[in-house]
Amino acid sequence: MQRPEPKTLGKVVVLYGGHSAEREVSLKSGSMVLKALQSCGVDAHGFDPARQSLAELAGGGFDRAVISLHGRFGEDGTIQGALELLRIPYTGSGVKASALSMDKILTKVVWRNAGLNTPDYVQLQPGFDAQAVAARLGLPLIVKPAQEGSTLGLTKVSEEAELQAAFDKACKYDCQVLAEKFIQGAELTVPVLGEGDTAHALPVIRIQAPQGNYDYHNKYIGNDTQYFCPSGLPEALEHEVQQLAVQSYRQLGCAGWGRADVMLDEAQRPWLLEMNTSPGMTDHSLVPMSARAAGISYEDLVLILAGSAALRAGG
Ligand SMILES: Nc1ncnc2c1ncn2[C@@H]1O[C@H](COP(=O)(O)OP(=O)(O)O)[C@@H](O)[C@H]1O
Ligand SMILES: [Mg+2]
Known part of the structure; x- marks a missing residue:
């Protein structure tokens, strides 16, 4: 760009x-x-x-x-x-793509409708049947509010009896809550720039948090999380994950820039978690890190983003 x-x-x-x-x-x-x-x-x-x-x-x-x-x-x-x-x-994205991407449940509806790989989930309503949820998704599972970021209100639930407390915690942020199948494996994130046919991915970042626990502390406070960019994934897998990120971005109608969070399961199959339409831009943030690996400096990235500003009514 x-x-x-x-x-x-x-x-x-x-x-x-x-x-x-x-x-x-x-x-x-x-x-x-x-x-x-x-x-x-x-x-x-x-x-x-x-x-x-x-x-x-x-x-x-x-x-x-x-x-x-x-x-x-x-x-x-x-x-x-x-x-x-x-x-x-x-x-960044217009009204519709921003609103859609902010809601993890609606995002998954769009992705599943398009045949894109995202973990199975159940929307939890008050009075939900914990046994049925655990039976469908298996344990452990993840409970999270549909509309919050930075891992706030998210719980990894290992026992059925913990589900209610996890729901109550998520509800403090948003009463639309989802339980999601737990994906055990590498954590990835993929910046995407552009729009429609011109949308393209930057290099994949692989994230290694202590004990695989990429929570608010390990994202923003602690120093123990390691980030790899280049990701070290085999080239074909890197490409597959980038393609999935671009498709996930296009299906939501995103524009300008975004960052898809993806997990790899033990069989190296990528699963889409969520789309961030206004990612962090500190010097430690992920999009600047990936841009740097692609030879784009922080200043150039900011100029490119500013240059892509547009009115996006209907988008
Ligand atoms: N289904 C899942 N399986 C395994 N880990 C998950 C799952 N969903 C979320 N996580 C973990 O929680 C983190 C935050 O979840 P995410 O869906 O990206 O929401 P947000 O970043 O908006 O809080 C992820 O980066 C990942 O470490
Ligand atoms: Mg995330």
């Missing part, structure tokens, strides 16, 4: 912070993005929707918005809808 000339980007607003549970990560991502744009000579400004009003955004004379928000009100189609109405082109 072409790195645009910084001056052609006009007046840029970087949206960061926001109201979601991932506010802190977003503040880190957004300030780095802002700094990178400014260091390249872009007329870039920060904007925190949790602290500033949309009227300020509307009256700011911005030519484009770079979204560095995560989770609710940032990644779920709401801010995208506001930017559509304000006619400010923005980075």
